[in-house]
Amino acid sequence: xxxxxxxxxxxxxxxxxxxxxxxxxxxxxxxxxxxxxxxxxxxxxxxxxxxxxxxxxxxxxxxxxxxxxxxxxxxxxxxxxxxxxxxxxxxxxxxxxxxxxxxxxxxxxxxxxxxxxxxxxxxxxxxxxxxxxxxxxxxxxxxxxxxxxxxxxxxxxxxxxxxxxxxxxxxxxxxxxxxxxxxxxxxxxxxxxxxxxxxxxxxxxxxxxxxxxxxxxxxxxxxxxxxxxxxxxxxxxxxxxxxxxxxxxxxxxxxxxxxxxxxxxxxxxxxxxxxxxxxxxxxxxxxxxxxxxxxxxxxxxxxxxxxxxxxxxxxxxxxxxxxxxxxxxxxxxxxxxxxxxxxxxxxxxxxxxxxxxxxxxxxxxxxxxxxxxxxxxxxxxxxxxxxxxxxxxxxxxxxxxxxxxxxxxxxxxxxxxxxxxxxxxxxxxxxxxxxxxxxxxxxxxxxxxxxxxxxxxxxxxxxxxxxxxxxxxxxxxxxxxxxxxxxxxxxxxxxxxxxxxxxxxxxxxxxxxxxxxxxxxxxxxx
Numbered sequence: 001x002x003x004x005x006x007x008x009x010x011x012x013x014x015x016x017x018x019x020x021x022x023x024x025x026x027x028x029x030x031x032x033x034x035x036x037x038x039x040x041x042x043x044x045x046x047x048x049x050x051x052x053x054x055x056x057x058x059x060x061x062x063x064x065x066x067x068x069x070x071x072x073x074x075x076x077x078x079x080x081x082x083x084x085x086x087x088x089x090x091x092x093x094x095x096x097x098x099x100x101x102x103x104x105x106x107x108x109x110x111x112x113x114x115x116x117x118x119x120x121x122x123x124x125x126x127x128x129x130x131x132x133x134x135x136x137x138x139x140x141x142x143x144x145x146x147x148x149x150x151x152x153x154x155x156x157x158x159x160x161x162x163x164x165x166x167x168x169x170x171x172x173x174x175x176x177x178x179x180x181x182x183x184x185x186x187x188x189x190x191x192x193x194x195x196x197x198x199x200x201x202x203x204x205x206x207x208x209x210x211x212x213x214x215x216x217x218x219x220x221x222x223x224x225x226x227x228x229x230x231x232x233x234x235x236x237x238x239x240x241x242x243x244x245x246x247x248x249x250x251x252x253x254x255x256x257x258x259x260x261x262x263x264x265x266x267x268x269x270x271x272x273x274x275x276x277x278x279x280x281x282x283x284x285x286x287x288x289x290x291x292x293x294x295x296x297x298x299x300x301x302x303x304x305x306x307x308x309x310x311x312x313x314x315x316x317x318x319x320x321x322x323x324x325x326x327x328x329x330x331x332x333x334x335x336x337x338x339x340x341x342x343x344x345x346x347x348x349x350x351x352x353x354x355x356x357x358x359x360x361x362x363x364x365x366x367x368x369x370x371x372x373x374x375x376x377x378x379x380x381x382x383x384x385x386x387x388x389x390x391x392x393x394x395x396x397x398x399x400x401x402x403x404x405x406x407x408x409x410x411x412x413x414x415x416x417x418x419x420x421x422x423x424x425x426x427x428x429x430x431x432x433x434x435x436x437x438x439x440x441x442x443x444x445x446x447x448x449x450x451x452x453x454x455x456x457x458x459x460x461x462x463x464x465x466x467x468x469x470x471x472x473x474x475x476x477x478x479x480x481x482x483x484x485x486x487x488x489x490x491x492x493x494x495x496x497x498x499x500x501x502x503x504x505x506x507x508x509x510x511x512x513x514x515x516x517x518x519x520x521x522x523x524x525x526x
Contacts, residue, residue, distance in 0.1 A: 005048035006226040009218050012069040013241050014233030015185060016263050018164035020300070021231050025065055025170040030428035032063075044425050052221065054173065064173040068214045070241060071177070072192060075185035079165035082174040167432040175214050180207065183237075191237075193278055195285040196498025198240025202248070211245070215252070227257030232290070234262040234299065235279040237497075239286030246293035260294040262286055264358060265323065266303020266313055277491055280308055284483050285499070287476070288510040298326050298466065301358035306475055307482045314354050318438045318447070327353035327467065331437075331445040331460035332373060339384050340376060341395035344408045351412065353465050359475035366413040366469040367518075373405060375426030375445065375461030416469075426459035473518030480511035 232242035304311025381401025405420035439452035445460030
């Protein structure tokens with residue numbers, strides 16, 4: 001994302017996509033801050049790719065995500081649909097209208113106490129993990145409180161977070177949020193549960209025209225839109241919304257890239273048969289339809305399987321989470337004083353990342369992979385051994401960090417094509433990021449070789465990877481086999497939402513065809 005802005009427009013479709021998106025935008029917001037480390041070069045990331053500059057009616061400059069977000073009625077809690085930067089559209093309309101007005105108000109949802117505490121004033125995260133108010137430039141504001149008397153910020157818990165907006169710290173543009181009023185977020189009735197229901201949403205002129213209007217608004221202000229990024233629920237009816245949205249984008253903006261992230265919560269329970277069957281059907285239809293209209297589709301889940309059988313959730317040795325193929329290493333396991341070659345050799349031939357796509361551990365043939373490692377000091381990129389010392393591995397002979405990572409990938413998968421990128425900027429960890437890290441990490445996310453210090457983690461090095469491999473074919477084939485065993489006549493409510501028997505048979509064929517595309521030379525499908 002470095003260099004001149006080649007804009008990307010993000011679509012978030014669904015409530016789980018809202019949770020993932022809230023963390024994503026909070027991380028982008030943290031990256032907007034000026035570099036605090038002299039080793040972190042300014043301008044390494046170009047936020048204009050994802051953000052748009054604007055100005056309120058009062059002349060206040062704004063910087064908001066280039067985002068269109070769709071969710072259901074009742075999903076916003078205290079967040080206004082028009083955001084909080086540009087005033088209230090209904091109030092503006094009332095000022096323009098000179099006739100008689102009748103106002104009906106719903107009871108307001110109280111803001112989440114944690115978010116209210118966080119956004120009550122502009123602040124900074126100090127080294128001891130305390131969020132402190134910045135002094136006002138004119139000197140009249142309160143100075144930062146001493147650590148001994150500064151109040152600790154409220155810590156969000158699983159029970160205190162009801163919706164994704166409870167921890168979103170980023171202001172949204174008034175054209176970002178599009179509410180689907182015909183379905184409810186809460187309650188057992190009026191839910192968007194089936195693929196056919198989601199498809200029908202964007203067949204209605206009301207919602208289709210609203211989406212097209214927002215697309216045109218963002219498109220017209222872009223100098224060069226390189227494409228679209230879509231975060232979409234796969235397990236519910238939003239898989240149908242995503243299918244129609246990607247079809248619309250491919251038809252209207254051909255030649256632009258479309259990267260689709262299909263999102264599945266996990267782990268799940270076998271105790272709710274209808275939800276599990278619906279999840280299987282929605283996932284199958286969503287993957288088939290969105291892959292037909294996207295440049296790239298990647299499922300994302302911490303569950304171990306796309307099918308009906310729950311698998312153990314993926315684990316990270318230094319993360320403690322309850323529920324939260326791409327792959328990642330979070331944080332990258334580097335001990336202070338180690339070099340990148342040391343850390344990679346220490347892995348002992350094991351792949352350096354954990355799968356995040358519910359497709360199983362990477363094995364068999366990897367045809368291509370793109371890997372990004374960020375957050376390591378440049379002095380750590382290459383070997384620190386004294387001249388004349390016997391080199392422990394070929395990685396220690398490389399001259400640059402990019403060469404180290406590229407050679408490691410080539411060693412791991414000699415027949416595959418790989419691209420490797422190193423960024424100095426780490427992933428910032430600022431409120432309201434949840435407390436997930438083990439005490440064995442330093443405040444910069446490095447593994448401690450001594451007793452835990454108990455310091456708050458402020459940043460972490462991260463390795464992320466996108467892989468095309470035979471593992472994907474196995475996962476798609478398994479999904480097709482489970483769908484083939486299903487007697488869809490028992491689930492008439494799913495079929496009544498707009499799916500026919502012929503559609504199920506076609507989805508089966510398409511899943512089989514996709515699985516064959518990942519047939520490896522080892523006889524395995526990914």
